[in-house]
Amino acid sequence: MLAGLSLRQFHPMRVYTWRFLGADAGPVPKRPDLPWGANELDTIVADRALTERIFDFLVQPVADQAPGAFRIGHVGTLSPSMGLNRDGLVELSRSSVGDRVNITYIRGFWDELHVIHRAPGEGIARSLCEGLINRSRRASTDAMRPDLRPVGGGKPSTGSQFIYLLTRGRPAIRWRPRVAGDAAAEGELP
Amino acid sequence: MIEVHYWKSGSRGSASPYGDHTDVTGSATLAEKAFRSITTWASLNDLAFRVGYCSNPAERANRHEASLVEVQRENDGDLVHISYVKRPWHHMHVLYRSVSLEDTRRMQQHLIKVGRQIGRCENNDRDIDAFVGQPPFFVYALTGNLPQTIEAEAAPRRVRPPNLLSLF
Numbered sequence: 001m002l003a004g005l006s007l008r009q010f011h012p013m014r015v016y017t018w019r020f021l022g023a024d025a026g027p028v029p030k031r032p033d034l035p036w037g038a039n040e041l042d043t044i045v046a047d048r049a050l051t052e053r054i055f056d057f058l059v060q061p062v063a064d065q066a067p068g069a070f071r072i073g074h075v076g077t078l079s080p081s082m083g084l085n086r087d088g089l090v091e092l093s094r095s096s097v098g099d100r101v102n103i104t105y106i107r108g109f110w111d112e113l114h115v116i117h118r119a120p121g122e123g124i125a126r127s128l129c130e131g132l133i134n135r136s137r138r139a140s141t142d143a144m145r146p147d148l149r150p151v152g153g154g155k156p157s158t159g160s161q162f163i164y165l166l167t168r169g170r171p172a173i174r175w176r177p178r179v180a181g182d183a184a185a186e187g188e189l190p
Numbered sequence: 191m192i193e194v195h196y197w198k199s200g201s202r203g204s205a206s207p208y209g210d211h212t213d214v215t216g217s218a219t220l221a222e223k224a225f226r227s228i229t230t231w232a233s234l235n236d237l238a239f240r241v242g243y244c245s246n247p248a249e250r251a252n253r254h255e256a257s258l259v260e261v262q263r264e265n266d267g268d269l270v271h272i273s274y275v276k277r278p279w280h281h282m283h284v285l286y287r288s289v290s291l292e293d294t295r296r297m298q299q300h301l302i303k304v305g306r307q308i309g310r311c312e313n314n315d316r317d318i319d320a321f322v323g324q325p326p327f328f329v330y331a332l333t334g335n336l337p338q339t340i341e342a343e344a345a346p347r348r349v350r351p352p353n354l355l356s357l358f
Contacts, residue, residue: 071268089270098314099240101258101274108268 013090015083017115018054019043027054029114035080044118044162048128051117055132055165058114062170070167072132074125075104078162083113092164110166117163125161132163192259194248194282197224207283211247214287214328218297221286221329225301226308228283228331233309238336240312241301243294244273245323247284247330261330264323279334286329294327301329312336 016029020043027045045051062069079094089105090113096102119125195207199215205224215221225241232239244262258274261282285301288294305311 073269099276101276103272103274105270105272106268107270 013083013085013110013113015113015115018045018051018117020045020047020050032082032115034082036078041078041118041160044115046118046120048117048131051128051163052132052135054114054116055135058112058116058165058167058170059136062167069169070165071106071110072129072163072165073106074119074122074129074161074163076122076159076161078115079103085109090166106166108168110168112167112170114165114167115162116165119161119163122161125163129163192248192279192282194284196247196284197221205285211284211287211328214284216287218286218300221297222301222304224283224285225304225331228285228333229305229308229311232333236310236335237333238310238312239305239334240275240279240332241298241305241329242275242313242332243298243327243329245325245327247328248282259332261332262323275332277334277336279332279336281333283331283333284328285331287326288329289325289327291325291327294329297329301331305331 015032015034017032017040018027018029019040020027027050033040045054059070073092075093077093077095079091081091081094084091086105088107088109090108090110091103091105093104094101117125117128119128196210196214197205197207197220198213199217199220200206205215205217205220207224215224229239242261246262246264248260248263257278258276259279259282260272261275262273264271286294286297288297302311302313305313
């Protein structure tokens with residue numbers, strides 16, 4: 001046992017971004033390249049119907065479980081260390097203004113963090129979050145409470161908003177090679 | 191580690207660094223007096239300081255995260271919003287308490303003016319204390335032994351070696 005370290009800090013968190021790579025490929029989950037590259041952000045799914053399909057795929061296996069098995073929200077600035085778990089706090093968003101750094105964490109222990117949508121503004125992100133909540137009738141309202149607060153510097157963000165989904169107890173995504181030599185790079189969406 | 195000191199008003203019209211955030215002084219005069227004594231001491235010891243405000247200051251002591259110091263934590267259900275200030279400050283003095291955000295901002299600006307007359311006040315216009323928080327609001331001063339920053343104009347210019355060709 002290493003001094004000063006606790007088991008909580010090593011709780012594994014799998015982080016994925018869902019990207020649309022063209023009509024042939026469809027949306028695929030990929031492990032993000034952190035810190036976020038501009039190319040990566042641009043390819044995150046921006047189509048509402050596709051996001052709903054991804055949401056169903058991710059939430060269906062855990063919807064029958066206890067309330068609180070998943071949570072949805074949106075942030076304006078994705079953190080370069082998104083998903084990092086420190087003392088039971090998972091980092092979601094990080095923005096910097098002058099010498100101030102504002103970080104938003106979420107409590108609890110989660111298995112997977114998915115960035116499932118890129119919305120052009122806060123209003124659209126909020127309405128999509130609410131739509132997804134209504135879509136999942138069996139989930140408890142409290143467990144699905146969306147993060148409707150603007151995050152980052154205390155001012156409403158005017159840029160893109162990213163919708164995230166946290167899940168717990170979901171079977172791991174089965175990886176299949178799409179390109180030779182690129183095994184385990186992409187997941188599978190039915 | 192950064193140590194946090196809360197300044198409360200004493201019975202003899204003075205401020206002392208004891209108490210918690212519930213009894214931080216609301217007297218502008220006492221807060222300024224405490225600020226002057228802190229910054230004068232800091233200047234004598236060649237320390238830098240920075241004035242800021244927040245709505246829920248950190249606990250008595252908290253650790254640095256890399257080179258970030260926690261100055262505010264706000265719980266919002268299962269979300270936690272934490273604001274940090276960059277650079278490894280050593281002490282945080284919570285000096286003034288008010289329910290009005292405007293009043294708090296005015297006090298911060300006043301202390302920055304006072305601080306600039308006294309010593310190394312590290313506030314600059316790019317440092318914005320923007321956040322969403324609930325009253326009461328607090329004005330704080332961070333002190334620390336930070337490396338001196340050398341302004342480009344004040345830095346010694348490199349002297350060019352003489353051109354030997356010009357000697358002939």
